[in-house]
Structures are given as structure tokens and as C-alpha cells.
Amino acid sequence: MTRxxxxxxxxxxxxxxxxxxxxxxxxxxxxxxxxxxRFCIKECTVGEKIKNCGQKL
Incomplete structure (x- = not known):
């Protein structure tokens, strides 16, 4: 995937x-x-998806 x-x-x-x-x-x-x-980043499933996208960058 591109940026x-x-x-x-x-x-x-x-x-x-x-x-x-x-x-x-x-x-x-x-x-x-x-x-x-903190809840959005650590516990929410959408937050987990966003965090994974951030690691791709």
C-alpha cells in the first residue's frame, strides 16, 4: 500500500x-x-485498525 x-x-x-x-x-x-x-486507542476495535494502519506508515 502506498502512503x-x-x-x-x-x-x-x-x-x-x-x-x-x-x-x-x-x-x-x-x-x-x-x-x-486511551479507550479509543487501546480497547476499541476501530482504534486497533487505525493503529495498524499507522504502523504501515
Missing amino acids: NEVLAEVETLLTTYCNGCFLKKHHRQEKGKRHAH
Whole structure:
């Protein structure tokens, strides 16, 4: 995959799943922005896919 293809895949994942995510909104309200961000990166399946795309770069 080229760099542009990987970036397009990440953008697609973000716009499809992350914008308006109920879990992110809930965690942010209950425990704060830092916890919500950590949840998205470590526990969310979409976050795992984005992390794998980042490793390809």
C-alpha cells in the first residue's frame, strides 16, 4: 500500500466509525478526555485498525 492509500483508509475509518461515536462521547463525559482517548486507542476495535494502519506508515 502506498502512503496515500493508508491515509485514505484511516480517514475512511475515522469518518465512518469515530465521528459521533457514542462510546467516545460517554467516556469523555464520565471520565474525561484523556480516558476517552486511551479507550479509543487501546480497547476499541476501530482504534486497533487505525493503529495498524499507522504502523504501515
